[in-house]
Structure formats: C-alpha cells, structure tokens
Amino acid sequence: xxxxESRKIHEERQKISFNVRQLTYLLDGGxxxxxxKEQIAKEIEQDPILNEGLKRYDLTHxxxxxxxxxxxxxxxxxxxxxxxxxxxxxxxxxxxxxxSVGMRLFIHQSLFINxxxxxxxxxxxxxxxxxxxxxxxxxxFGMTELGHSSFLRGLETIAHYDPATQxxxxxxxxxxxxxxxIGLAGQIATHCIxxxxxxLGQGTNKQDCGIQLFIVPLRDPLTGRPYQGISxxxxxxxxxxxSLDNGWISFKQVRVPRENMLMRxxxxxxxxxxxxxxxxxxxxxxxxxxxxxxLIGAYTALEHAVTIGLRYSVVRTQGPQNQYIIDYxxxxxxxxxxxxxxxxxxFTYQKLSNQFETLNQRLEKGDEGYFLSQLPDVHANxxxxxxxxxxxxxxxxxxxxxxxxxxxxLSLSGIPALIGDFGVVTTGGGDNVVIAQQTAKYLLKSxxxxxxxxxxxDEDSSKSSLFYFAHYFKQLNTNKKFPPHSVEEILKLPxxxxxxxxxxxxxxxxxxxxxxxxxxxxxxASFDQAxxxxxxxxxxxxxxxxxxxxxxxxxxxxxxxxxxxxxKPLETLFHLFALVNxxxxxxxxxxxxxxxxxQVELIKRAQEALYAEVRKDxxxxxxxxxxxxxxxxxxxxxxxxxxxxxxxxxMKSTKNSTKIAPFWKTVFKPLRTSSKL
Numbered sequence: 001x002x003x004x005e006s007r008k009i010h011e012e013r014q015k016i017s018f019n020v021r022q023l024t025y026l027l028d029g030g031x032x033x034x035x036x037k038e039q040i041a042k043e044i045e046q047d048p049i050l051n052e053g054l055k056r057y058d059l060t061h062x063x064x065x066x067x068x069x070x071x072x073x074x075x076x077x078x079x080x081x082x083x084x085x086x087x088x089x090x091x092x093x094x095x096x097x098x099x100s101v102g103m104r105l106f107i108h109q110s111l112f113i114n115x116x117x118x119x120x121x122x123x124x125x126x127x128x129x130x131x132x133x134x135x136x137x138x139x140x141f142g143m144t145e146l147g148h149s150s151f152l153r154g155l156e157t158i159a160h161y162d163p164a165t166q167x168x169x170x171x172x173x174x175x176x177x178x179x180x181x182i183g184l185a186g187q188i189a190t191h192c193i194x195x196x197x198x199x200l201g202q203g204t205n206k207q208d209c210g211i212q213l214f215i216v217p218l219r220d221p222l223t224g225r226p227y228q229g230i231s232x233x234x235x236x237x238x239x240x241x242x243s244l245d246n247g248w249i250s251f252k253q254v255r256v257p258r259e260n261m262l263m264r265x266x267x268x269x270x271x272x273x274x275x276x277x278x279x280x281x282x283x284x285x286x287x288x289x290x291x292x293x294x295l296i297g298a299y300t301a302l303e304h305a306v307t308i309g310l311r312y313s314v315v316r317t318q319g320p321q322n323q324y325i326i327d328y329x330x331x332x333x334x335x336x337x338x339x340x341x342x343x344x345x346x347f348t349y350q351k352l353s354n355q356f357e358t359l360n361q362r363l364e365k366g367d368e369g370y371f372l373s374q375l376p377d378v379h380a381n382x383x384x385x386x387x388x389x390x391x392x393x394x395x396x397x398x399x400x401x402x403x404x405x406x407x408x409x410l411s412l413s414g415i416p417a418l419i420g421d422f423g424v425v426t427t428g429g430g431d432n433v434v435i436a437q438q439t440a441k442y443l444l445k446s447x448x449x450x451x452x453x454x455x456x457x458d459e460d461s462s463k464s465s466l467f468y469f470a471h472y473f474k475q476l477n478t479n480k481k482f483p484p485h486s487v488e489e490i491l492k493l494p495x496x497x498x499x500x501x502x503x504x505x506x507x508x509x510x511x512x513x514x515x516x517x518x519x520x521x522x523x524x525a526s527f528d529q530a531x532x533x534x535x536x537x538x539x540x541x542x543x544x545x546x547x548x549x550x551x552x553x554x555x556x557x558x559x560x561x562x563x564x565x566x567x568k569p570l571e572t573l574f575h576l577f578a579l580v581n582x583x584x585x586x587x588x589x590x591x592x593x594x595x596x597x598x599q600v601e602l603i604k605r606a607q608e609a610l611y612a613e614v615r616k617d618x619x620x621x622x623x624x625x626x627x628x629x630x631x632x633x634x635x636x637x638x639x640x641x642x643x644x645x646x647x648x649x650x651m652k653s654t655k656n657s658t659k660i661a662p663f664w665k666t667v668f669k670p671l672r673t674s675s676k677l
Contacts, residue, residue, distance in 0.1 A: 001642065001645065003641075003642050003644070003645070004315075005315035005641040005642055005643055005644065006315075006640050006641045006642045007641075008314065008315050008324070008641060009311065009314055009315055009619065009639075009640065009641030010641070012314055012618075012619040013619055013620065013623070015616060015617075016616075016617050016619065016620035016623075017565060017568070017569065017616060017617055017620075018563075018565040018566050018568075018569055018617065018620060019565065019566075020620045020623045020624050022563060022565075022566060023566055023569075023620070023621075023624040024624045024625075024626045026561065026566060027343075027346060027624055027625070027626075028626075029350070033085075033089065034626065036085070036086060036089050037089050037092075037093055037626070038626070040086075040089055040090050040093045041093050041628055041630075041631065043078065044093060044094060044097060044630075045628065045630045047074065047078075049067075049070055049071055049074045050071055050074055050075060050094070050097075050098075050101075051097075051630060052067065053630070053633065054412065054633065054634075054650055054653070056417075056633065057411040057412055057417075057654070058654055058655045061237055061242055064242055064243040065187070065242070065243050065245060067243060068100050068101060068104070068243025068244060068245075069187070069188060069245075071098065071101045071104075071243075072101055072104040072105065072108075073135065075090075075094055075101055075104075075105055076105065076108065076135060078090070079091065079094075079105065079109075080133055087109075091105055091106070091109070092296055092300065093631075095296060095297065095300055096300040096303070096304060096627065096631055097630075097631050097633070098243075099240075099241060099297070099301075099421040099422065100241040100242070100243040100244040100421065101243070101244075102297075103183055103241060103244050104183070104184060104244060106290075106293060107139075107140060107141060107183045107184050108132065108138065108139065108184070110289050110290065110293060111139075111140075111141035111193065111289070111290070112132055112139035112140075112141065112193060113129065113132050114289055115141075115193055115213065115262065116128045116129055116132070116262070117129075118264070118360065118363065119213055119262040119264050119265065119282075120262045120263075120264055121262075121263050121264050123259070124259070124262060124263070124264075128215065136221065137190055137191050137221075138184060138188055138189050138190050138191070139184075139189060139190070139191040139192060139193055139215070140182045140183060140184040140185040140189035140191075140192050140193070140218075140247070141182065141183070141192070141193050141195075142157075142179045142182050142185070142192045142193065142194040142195060142196075142216075142249060143155075143179075143182075143195045143287075144179065144180055144181045144182070145157065145176060145177050145178060145179055145180065146175065146176045146177070146178045146179075146180050146248075147174070147175075147176025147177070148176070149427075149430075149431060149434075151434065152195065152211055153210075153211070155177070155195060155196065155197055155211060156172065156173045156174050156176060156177035156197075157170065157171070157172055157173070157177045157179065157194065157195070157196040157197065157251065158170070158171055158173050158196060158197050158199055159194075159196040159197065159198050159199070159212065159214055159261070160199045160200075161198070161199070161200050161258070161268055161272055162255075163270065163271055163272040165255070166257065166258045166270050167255045167256060167257055167258065168198075168214060168255065168256050168257075168258065168260070168261065169253055169254070169255050170194065170196060170214065170216060170251045170253075170254040170255070170256065171251055171252060171253060171254070172250045172251045172252065177250070178248055178249065178250045179192075179194075179248060179249040179250070180235065180246075180247075180248045181235070181246050181428065182246060182247050182248070182249060183244055183245070183246055183247075184244075184245060184247075185218070185232060185245070185246070185247030185248070185249055186233065186234030186235060186245030186246055186247030187224075187234055187245040187247070188245060189218055189219070189247070190217065190218060190219050190220075190221045191215055191216065191217050191218055192215070192216045192218055192249065193213055193214070193215055193262075194213070194214045194215075194216045195211055195212075195213060196211065196212065196214055197209075197210065197211055197212075198210065198211070198212040198261075198266075198268070198274075200268070200272050200274055201272070207274065209266070209268075209274050209276075212261055212262070212266060213261070213262040214256060214260055214261050214262070215256070215260045215261075215262070216251070216254060216256055216260065217256070218230050218232060218249070219232070227254070228254075229251060229252045229253050229254040229255075230249065230250075230251065230254060231249070231250040231251075231252070232247060232248065232249045232250075233247060233248055234246070234247050235247060235248055238420075238424075239420045239423060239424070240417065240419070240420025240421040240422070240423060240424065241420070241421050241424065258270065265277035265278065265279075265282045266282075278368065278372055279372045279375065282372075282375070287379075287429065287430060288356065288375075288378060288379050288382045289356075290429040290430075291382040291383060291385070291386040291429060291430060291435070292349070292352055292353055292356050292382050292385075292386075294386045294389070294390055294425050294429060295345055295348060295349035295352065295353075295385060295386070295389050295390075296349060297390070297393075297422060297425050298345050298349075298389040298390050298392070298393035298422075298425070299342050299345040299346045299349060299389075299393070301393055301397060301418050301421075301422040302338060302341065302342045302345070302393050302396050302397065303342055303622075303625040303627060304414070304418055304627065304631070304632060305396070305397050305400040305401075305414075305415060305418050306335060306338050306339060306342060306396070306400060306622060307622045307625055307627055307632060307637055308400070308404075308413065308414055308415065308632055308634055308636050308637035309335055309400040309403055309404050309408075309415075310326070310335055310339070310618060310619070310622045311619070311622070311636070311637050311638070311639070311641060311643075312404055312407075312636045312637070312643065313325050313326040313331055313335065313403065313404070314326045314618075314619060314641070315641045315643060326615070326618070327615070329608065329611065331403055332611040332614070332615060333607075333608075333611065334399050334400075334402070334403040335399075335400070335403055335618075336576065336610075336611050336614045336615075336618065337576060337577065337580045337607075338396045338399065338400070339573065339614065339618065339621050339622065340573040340574070340576045340577035340580065340614075341392055341393075341396060341577060341580075342625075343554065343570070343573050343577075344550050344551075344553070344554045344573075344574075344577050345389045345392065345393070345550070347553045347554050347556075347557040348385060348389065348549065348550045348553040348554070349389075350553070350557075351549075351552075351553040351556070352378075352381065352382065352385060352549075352553075355378060355463065356378055356382070359371055359374055359375070359378060374464070376442060377442075377464040377465055377466065379438070379442075380438060380439045380442035380443070380465065381439070381464075381465040381546075381549060383430065383435035383436065383438045383439045383542070384436065384439040384465070384542050384543070384545055384546035384549070385546055385549065385550070386429070386430065386432065386435060387432035387433075387435060387436040387439075387542065387543060387546065388543050388546035388547060388550065389546075389550075390422075390425045390426045390432065391426055391432055393422060393425075394419075394422060394423055394425070394426050397415070397418050397419045397422060397423075398419060400415060401415045401416070401419060404636075407636065407647075408636075410651075412634060412635070412636075412647065412650050412651065412654075413634050413636050414632060414633055414634035414636070414637065433539060436538075436539045436542040436543060437531075437535070437538060437539065437542070439541075439542035439545065439546070440538040440539065440541050440542045443510055443541055443542065443545055444510075444513075444514055444517065444538075446466055446469065447469075447473075447510055447511070447514050448514070450469055450470065450473050451473075451514075465545065465548075465549050467552070468503040468506070468507070468548060469507070471503075472503050472504055472506075472507040473507060475504060475507070476507065476508065476511050479593075480504055480594065481593075481594060481595070481596075482501060482589070482594055482595040482599055483497070484599070484602065485598075485599070485602070486602065487602055487605045487606050487609060490579070490602055490603065490606040491575070491606055491609060491610075493575075495555055495558060495559075495571060495574055495575070495578075496555065498551060498555075498574075498575070498578035498579075498582075499548070499551050499552060499555055501578075501582070501589075501594065502544070502547055502548045502551055502578075502581070503548055504594065505544065505585070505588055505589055505592050505594050506541075506544045506545055506547075506548050508592040508594070509537075509540065509541055509544055509588050509591075509592060510541050510544075510545075512537075512591075512592070513534060513537040513538060513541050516533075516534050516537065517530050517531070517534050517538075520533050520534065540585075540587075540588060543585075544585055544588060547581050547584075547585065551574075551577075551578060551581070554574050554577065555574065557570070558570045558571055558574050569613075569614075569617050569620075569621065572610060572613045572614060573614070573621070575606075575610055576607060576610040576611075576614065579603055579606055579607050579610070580607065582595075582603050583600075583603055583604065583607070586600060586603075623639075634647075635647040635649075635650050
C-alpha cells in the first residue's frame with residue numbers, strides 16, 4: 001500500500017549521490033561477502049526456530065529462556081561445520097538479530113573452543129574439541145567474582161595442587177569468591193573454563209603461581225544436576241539479554257585431574273613442579289578475544305538503532321508546517337554523528353581484528369616469539385577500543401531513543417531491547433574504566449622507554465597502536481597550533497590534518513600526565529596514590545589514544561577508495577567524526593594549547609555545515625548497512641517507510657491488547673458496587 005511516508009522515503013532514495021550497493025560491498029569487504037551475508041540472513045529469516053518475529057516482545061521470562069536454548073542449539077548446528085569466513089559472518093548476522101543467542105555462540109566458540117585452541121596442549125585439543133563440536137560438552141567461562149571483576153589478580157577462587165593424587169582442589173575461599181555473571185552457567189553449562197589462582201605446596205613452601213585456566217565439570221549432562229561441591233544457579237532477571245542464562249557458581253573441595261589445567265604455556269608436573277609461561281600475559285588471551293569482539297556488538301547495535309531512527313525521522317512530520325523531523329538541525333545533530341561513528345567503528349574493527357587474526361595465525365604456525373612480542377600492544381589497544389567504542393555505542397543508543405520521541409519507549413520499536421541488551425558490554429568483559437587504565441599503564445611505560453632511551457618501544461611500530469609515538473615525541477616542545485581560523489578553512493582541511501591534530505595532542509596530553517604522575521611520586525605519594533590522583537587524566541589518555549587509532553583506521557579506508565562517488569560521502573563522514581571528537585576532547589585540545597577559545601565555536605559551526613552534506617545522502621548511508629526488515633524487527637524501521645499501519649497492527653496484535661483486563665472483576669467491580677451504597 002502506497003502512503004505519504006512510502007512516497008517520501010522513495011523520493012529520498014532518488015536523490016542519493018552514490019551507488020548504495022557499491023557502498024555495501026565496501027563495508028562488507030566485497031561482493032562475495034555481501035552475497036554470503038544475504039544468504040545467511042535469508043536462512044535465519046526462514047528458520048522457524050531462529051526467527052520468532054514480533055512475538056519476541058511478548059514472551060515471558062521462561063518462554064524466552066527455553067526458546068533461547070533451542071535457538072542456540074539450532075544456530076550452532078547451522079554454524080559449526082562452516083568455513084571460518086562463513087562462521088564469522090553467520091555469527092555477525094545472528095548477533096545483529098538476537099544478541100542473547102549471539103552471546104551464547106560467542107561463549108561456546110570464542111571463550112571455550114578458542115581457549116582450548118590457544119591455551120591447550122595437543123592432547124587437550126584432541127580431547128575437548130570433539131565434545132564442543134557435538135555439544136556433548138557446553139562450557140561457560142568463569143572469570144568475574146562477586147567481589148572482583150576486572151582486577152584478575154584479586155580473584156579469590158583458588159586451585160591447590162595435590163601431588164599425592166595428581167589433582168587440583170578448587171575452592172571459593174570467601175563468599176566474595178562466588179563466580180557471577182557467568183553466561184550459560186545459570187541452566188545449561190556442563191563445564192566451566194575457570195580462571196583461578198594456582199597454589200602449590202604448603203606452609204613456608206607455599207607458592208603462588210598466578211592465575212591459570214582449568215576445565216571444571218559442573219553438571220551431570222544427563223540429569224542436569226550439579227556435581228558434589230558445586231553450588232550453582234541462575235542470577236535472575238536482568239535489564240537485557242534475558243534469554244541468556246547468566247549464573248553464579250561456588251566451589252567447595254572440588255577436585256579435577258592435573259590434565260584439566262590448560263597447559264600449553266604454563267605446566268604443573270606430576271610431582272608439583274611449576275613451569276612458568278614465557279609471558280604471564282598469555283592467560284589474558286581470552287580477554288583480548290572478547291574485547292575485540294565487543295566492537296562487533298558496538299557497530300551492529302548502532303547500525304540497527306540508527307537505521308530505525310533515521311528511517312522514522314525521514315517520514316515523521318512535526319511542527320506547524322508539518323516539517324519532516326530529519327530536517328530539524330537538532331535531529332541531524334543527534335543522528336548524523338552516529339552514522340559517522342558507525343563507519344569509524346566498523347573500519348576500526350576490521351583493522352584490529354585483522355591484526356589479531358594475523359597474530360593468532362603466526363602462533364598456530366609456531367612463531368611464538370612474534371606472538372609474544374606483539375601481544376602487549378594488541379591487548380592494550382583492544383582495551384582502549386572496547387572502552388572508546390562501546391561507550392560511544394551505548395550513549396548513541398540512548399540518543400536514538402530520545403531522538404525518536406515517545407514511540408521509541410515502546411518495546412515494539414526495538415530500541416529498548418537494544419539499549420538493554422547492549423548496555424552490559426560497557427562493564428562485561430572488563431569494566432571500561434578499569435581496562436582503560438590497563439591501556440594507560442602501557443602508554444606510560446612506552447612513553448618512559450622512549451623518553452629515557454630515544455628508542456621506539458615497539459619493534460614493529462608501523463603496525464602497532466604506537467605508530468605515531470616517535471614522530472610526535474619529537475614535537476613535544478614545539479608551539480604547534482590548529483591552523484584554520486574560519487569555518488571555510490576547517491571545511492577545506494585535508495583529512496590527514498585531523499589525524500595530525502589528534503596524534504600531536506595525544507602525545508602532549510600523555511607527556512603532561514606522565515609529568516604529573518612523577519610530580520606526585522616525588523612529593524612522597526605512593527604509586528597507587530599518585531595513580532589515583534591522576535586517574536581522570538590517565539583514562540582520558542587511553543581514550544585519546546584510542547581515538548587516534550580509530551581515525552587512522554577510518555582514514556586508511558577512505559584513502560583506499562578509488563570510486564569518487566563513494567569517496568566523497570566517506571570523506572564528509574570522516575570530517576564530521578573528527579570534528580565531533582575534537583569537541584569530545586575539547587579540554588585536552590585547549591589545555592595543551594593546540595586550539596584557542598575562538599576555534600571552539602568554529603568547530604561547532606563546521607559540524608553544522610557538514611550536517612547539510614550528510615542530509616543529502618543520509619538514507620543511502622544507512623541503507624548501505626543492508627539490514628533486512630526482519631533483522632530490524634520493528635515496523636518503525638521498515639525499508640518502504642510505511643510505518644503507521646504496521647505499528648498500529650503490531651500494537652493490536654500484542655497479547656491481550658483488546659481483551660478486558662482479567663482483574664476488572666476482582667478490583668474494579670467491587671469498587672463500583674460499593675460506590676452505589
């Protein structure tokens with residue numbers, strides 16, 4: 001049925017300045033990958049288990065949980081025998097459609113199987129991988145504790161080795177050692193890859209060997225009953241992802257054989273001799289995987305929300321002149337930077353994940369030296385990117401909700417579920433504030449190496465996140481300034497000028513912060529006190545560093561585009577994203593003296609000028625994300641723009657929409673009867 005709304009969005013598409021399909025190919029990495037994504041999306045759409053449609057918003061907690069398990073089994077069956085590329089694409093499409101099921105797959109594939117591959121011996125891989133493949137073993141990942149989360153060295157779960165029986169005895173040594181937020185543990189996990197502190201010996205011979213990974217059986221796979229010494233249960237209803245069974249686990253004198261410690265890097269011999277790993281950080285490999293993967297969640301959630309919000313804004317009218325709300329500058333200011341941010345995060349993920357995959361491939365080929373040399377930078381960068389990108393996305397989802405007005409408070413809009421489902425990512429897998437400090441420590445250490453020796457701290461610096469360190473370290477004492485002094489001059493800046501601005505200011509900020517930390521130490525403060533005294537600056541250093549890498553990834557992608565019709569809108573988005581980030585870090589730019597107060601206003605005015613450019617192509621820029629209507633799962637994001645009949649029909653179709661309330665007789669009838677007396 002043709003409506004004013006469907007005609008409007010059709011008119012918008014007629015004005016797009018580029019070939020949307022070609023931009024989709026660019027975003028996906030080629031025509032073949034786009035075809036594969038569409039094929040997988042069609043499989044999911046037509047699958048009666050995986051695609052429940054709008055019924056999702058009416059399911060009870062128990063109904064959603066049962067369906068979630070069925071979806072996980074069905075999705076794993078469809079995914080497990082695919083090649084690596086197809087498996088990766090399947091996960092991304094399903095994660096966009098259903099984040100609870102996507103997390104189930106991530107836990108089983110990335111936190112179980114990948115840990116066996118990277119942390120296990122050949123014998124352990126031979127034993128556990130077939131069990132994972134056929135789901136005879138479903139494994140959760142036990143990291144977070146009631147009293148400890150991102151601070152892994154503070155974990156209180158202990159594995160004590162007994163050489164007499166060649167077993168580890170595992171205990172939760174305090175109430176606060178109870179594992180919580182463990183995905184799949186609530187109801188279905190049969191095993192757990194447990195992060196615990198390894199202890200050898202007794203008394204004066206007691207040896208703390210740091211945290212290690214152990215495979216611990218949890219439940220009888222036939223009955224579902226927990227084994228002796230295992231206390232385990234579901235955490236209850238959450239703000240989102242309620243079809244995922246997050247659980248709690250406590251251990252009391254639980255014994256597992258020596259072979260259940262993952263021993264590729266660190267080993268415990270039968271007699272209790274400990275062989276240290278070549279790098280203690282190796283055990284953190286799983287956290288790198290999770291933090292890199294968090295960027296998928298960031299850009300897919302934003303793609304999902306912004307597509308809905310943008311299409312709604314294009315056809316929705318408001319005001320005395322019935323103006324389309326997308327033409328209000330306030331609406332553009334909220335939505336257009338998010339479009340630019342999606343492109344930035346997506347290109348960042350592609351760059352970072354390729355780097356991490358290359359690292360793992362070198363490891364698989366036996367090049368452990370290269371792996372170990374690059375791991376610290378990849379780990380620090382993954383921490384920074386998770387913090388930067390997931391905060392951007394979480395804030396962006398709420399921005400979309402507000403931009404859409406009251407209708408986005410409705411579950412059927414799809415927006416509340418996105419906010420609830422994604423919100424946990426800013427704290428799960430490492431709280432962003434905490435892991436940003438891990439990046440800050442890495443940056444300070446690298447800065448000190450460079451300051452003390454003049455040698456770049458990374459032997460493969462061109463590929464690391466520190467690519468700019470050596471060059472901009474030499475500019476520390478220069479009086480460099482942001483060159484433009486008018487809106488027109490800002491709009492004419494070459495794209496690389498923004499990267500230069502961020503590299504210079506990031507190094508200046510890091511130098512000032514390092515000096516401030518040293519001043520605190522010289523005044524007699526302990527390291528912990530000096531750190532806390534400068535904590536806000538240190539976190540900002542990590543986020544500023546992250547933004548440098550994001551801008552570099554975005555710029556590299558733009559410069560690789562040969563099609564001028566695609567390059568122009570991408571350059572516009574890059575300029576907008578860079579200016580929005582300059583405003584985000586305006587304190588740093590001002591305090592380092594790189595910009596002055598007058599230029600702050602110019603930066604805002606330049607953004608407004610760019611909104612007009614993005615406005616011309618905004619529909620095409622979100623169409624290029626190529627999410628079919630069933631993925632968006634809301635009438636408000638329909639590609640044909642025909643939102644009103646379908647949202648009204650959806651509301652009418654909800655459970656008990658037109659039925660008389662069941663409490664009418666028990667609550668209101670007595671009230672009415674008594675009122676007659």
